[in-house]
Amino acid sequence: MSRVTNIVFTLFFALLSTNIIFAQEDVNVDDIVKETQVAMGGVTNYNNTKFIQWDFGKRKLFWNKWTGDVRVENPEDNQTIFVNVNTLKGKVYENGELVNDDKKATALLKKAKNWWINDSYWLVMPWKLQDPGVKLKYLKTEQLPDGHTADVLEMSFSAVGVTPENKYWVYVDQKEQLIKQWSYFKSFGDTEPKFTLMWDNYQKAGNVLLSFDRSKGAGGPRNVVVASEFDPAIFTKL
Secondary structure, three states: OOHHHHHHHHHHHHHHHHHHHHHHHHOOHHHHHHHHHHHOOOHHHHHOOOEEEEEEOOEEEEEEOOOOEEEEEEHHHOEEEEEEOOOOOEEEEEOOEEOOOHHHHHHHHHHHHHHHHHHHHHHHHHHHOOOOOEEEEEEEEEEOOOOOEEEEEEEEEOOOOOOOOOEEEEEEEOOOOOEEEEEEEOOOOOOOOOEEEEOOOEEEEOOEEEEOOOOOOOOOOEEEEEEOOOOHHHHOOO
8 A cells, every 4th residue: 555545544544533523522411411311301300200119229209399299118227208308307217116326316217318319310310310419411322222313421429419429321221211211320430331231111200201110120210100189298208
């Protein structure tokens, strides 16, 4: 191959690489998020969703989105915890008895809030992509197991959440505009994820779509109930 030909090929691949970079820079992450939220029913419908109940692992959670009141049932330790995740006020019951030890009760209220943060994230993460402190970066496209092409977004955090050192890769189906997969990295600097799991089985819940009762091995929320009317005693009485 002549020197001139080498120069031509070098310039060609340099231009190709530049075009790929420009193509990625031209992708508007906010547009991808907006399309995802529209596909799931829209922000207004999500904001108007008042009550969500679901199972996560062995726990059962009840959440009044409008007030921040949460009930967590933890059968492993025979606990029922009522906590407002905005104020951290509430009550703790263990073996059917009110916990009067302030130090113990405060610790369990904080623990219940952390459970809610984790367990609800597995359910409503797509609605939280633009929360304060969340950073989104467009990475690439990748083929999903079903053959569809996904836009891959990197999600990291700035001093928010229980574990701000985490990061995620979120895979948004270009055809359906739904998050179909996510990868979890324990630390931002990690190059390999701890897991990559499907987000599938989207179902209508109230006026929005949510992914729950996912494929075997994918984990996540189960038995989701969304309602506008509910018994307020759920958040005050055993």
